[in-house]
Amino acid sequence: MTTILPIDANDNPIPALRLRGDRGHVINATTGSATRNSTAFLDDTKIVSVYATGAVHLMFGDNSVNAITGVHYFPEGVYYDFAIGGYGVDHTPYLSVLAADGDCTVYISEKV
Numbered sequence: 001m002t003t004i005l006p007i008d009a010n011d012n013p014i015p016a017l018r019l020r021g022d023r024g025h026v027i028n029a030t031t032g033s034a035t036r037n038s039t040a041f042l043d044d045t046k047i048v049s050v051y052a053t054g055a056v057h058l059m060f061g062d063n064s065v066n067a068i069t070g071v072h073y074f075p076e077g078v079y080y081d082f083a084i085g086g087y088g089v090d091h092t093p094y095l096s097v098l099a100a101d102g103d104c105t106v107y108i109s110e111k112v
Contacts, residue, residue, distance in 0.1 A: 017047055017081075023110035029056050029099040034066040037108060040093035041084060047111040048095065051079045054104025060084060060092040067096040076104070081111070 006014045023045070025037045029052070040063070041048060050058070055076045059067045074080070074097075085091030097106050 017111040020045065020110040020112055025095075025108040025110075027095070027097050027106040027108070028103070029054070029097040029106050030103045031099045031101075034068065034096045034098045036063070036065060036094045036096040041091075041110055043091060043093075045110040045112060046083060046085060047081050048084055049079060049081050049109040049111060050074065050095070050106065052076055052097070052104055052106045054102055055100035056097040056104065056106060057100055058095060058097050058106075060095055062092070063094055065092075065094050065096040067098040069098065069100075073100065 008014050023042065025039065027035050027037055029035060052074055053076065056074050057067045057069055057071050058074050059065050059071050095108060
């Protein structure tokens with residue numbers, strides 16, 4: 001697989017992306033209704049890191065995306081990188097979350 005990431009001695013990509021200055025997002029997730037980031041991810045952001053203080057259902061999309069129960073489940077306490085576009089894939093500028101078990105906070109960092 002082709003990559004622009006640096007390669008280690010075993011030809012494995014090294015996830016060496018930097019945080020975008022001033023591009024952190026916080027979403028307060030509730031069980032009552034889906035919430036999305038209020039500011040779109042920048043067009044050239046290709047990766048976002050997500051951490052949730054509680055389990056959530058999540059969906060990426062445009063400014064109308066709304067997560068629902070039964071879509072992608074994201075567990076509490078996991079730090080994970082998601083590709084959101086670039087290299088021939090459409091850019092998805094919003095993340096919608098719906099708390100699975102109880103209200104929580106979702107932290108998002110844009111990376112380049």
